[in-house]
Amino acid sequence: MENTELVTRVAGYSLQPIASSPLFRGLDRPSITMLQQQHSLTRRAERDTQLIQAMDPAAPLVTIVRGWAFRYSVLADGRRQILSFALPGDTIGLDTLLTGASAYAAQTAAPVVYAEMSRDRVMRLLRDVSWFHDRALQALALERTEAERALIRMGQCNAEERVASVLLEFYDRLAGRGLAASNQFMLDFTQQHFADYLGLTVVHLNRTLGRLRSRRLFSLSGHTVTLLDMPGLKRLALTH
């Protein structure tokens, strides 16, 4: 009864985000089930929980089931750069298995449900299961592309452009997993997180958000973002 197993392991959470994520997307049922069985049961973590320590040589593979987490790196003097946000379906730590110790840390930005797979198990999968090896390659290539898109944004875009670009990116990623629709989605992190991702100060980010809102490019109510003017946003974020 593999399908029963599948369901109990993610009891109460929609499967769609995971099933349409980079590592799982398009796999057949037995493969998905197998992958999930290699994971731990789902766990819950409060906001600000450390999921992966920087430099941990035995960091597990973490798959987010629900909520927002992020990978980041802290400089000697405390400045923090958020490298990427991981949303439901995303995995964190695939590269760590190959490069030795984790080059980054990861923590939750909101209450999160996740599952882990031990380093050993991932290694075994990589060695023995050829489609998993392929998947890992593709997932890594994708992650690099995303890192470089972020790099372009940082290097060439001003605050408004960065914000527009990232809002669109979140929307696309979430929509691809059924977590956004009709130009609306939920952002569950603070402006400090957002600022550390964009390489801006909170104050300046806040003003920039204000400007874009007053121009009716998007609106914000609670944690719900509505992209009011898609074409306008795309014009601003020329990376898109």
Place this chain on the structure above:
Amino acid sequence: MENTELVTRVAGYSLQPIASSPLFRGLDRPSITMLQQQHSLTRRAERDTQLIQAMDPAAPLVTIVRGWAFRYSVLADGRRQILSFALPGDTIGLDTLLTGASAYAAQTAAPVVYAEMSRDRVMRLLRDVSWFHDRALQALALERTEAERALIRMGQCNAEERVASVLLEFYDRLAGRGLAASNQFMLDFTQQHFADYLGLTVVHLNRTLGRLRSRRLFSLSGHTVTLLDMPGLKRLALTH
């Protein structure tokens, strides 16, 4: 006579840079030879030659034998972000095979000697040669780590810190391939290239370089860089 083949294919160029590069490092002789046989004979390209077109769905794998090349991306309005420099031994385009069309373009920053491997051949190697598959995974993971190091630099560091960080990085990479020693190495590209890599304007980069030189952190004569004050540079570039 595999070793003869190996030598003639790179006639006149030291093998060391390639042999100690991410994709080749630590392989045994037969494997290196095999990889080289899959490549074209070496080619020469003048400065400013396009090696890979953006969006090319059939971009080959390019291995730099001598000289400097770089990967970059251009925004709609002409701003250019250099994503990475490729130096002797580096390969460009591994990810393109997996993600479909190339997300970036590549061109030479100086006269370059290089070799190509067709998309088909790389695909075949990936499928049939398990150590090559492993290598590809590792190389990609490494590239992502490097992209994220660049991201941290852009997001959190000011001009001086970025310059110091990149000088150190070049030195480390070149030294690892026997192309730098006693704190000295050759930089064969213009300040415009450098600026587009760091996300600064040429003017500001130039002033920043001037400041670091007058503080005797490094010196520049012709295209030769000498790192005069390693500890000072490391202190500046807290990413190191």
Place this chain on the structure above:
DNA sequence: CGAAACTTTGAGTCGGATCAAAGTCTGTGG
């Protein structure tokens, strides 16, 4: 209801961009 965390606004400063022009180097043809 109160404290802590987060967002928003204000005033002043600074790093880096822009615009412009003067040097310097490099390669080419006479």
Place this chain on the structure above:
DNA sequence: CCACAGACTTTGATCCGACTCAAAGTTTCG
């Protein structure tokens, strides 16, 4: 071997986007 053109580097003056410091609102949650 020199003269010249084009590309590259360097310097000057000015401007603006983003940062800093500070404090007032607002939300969240115990």
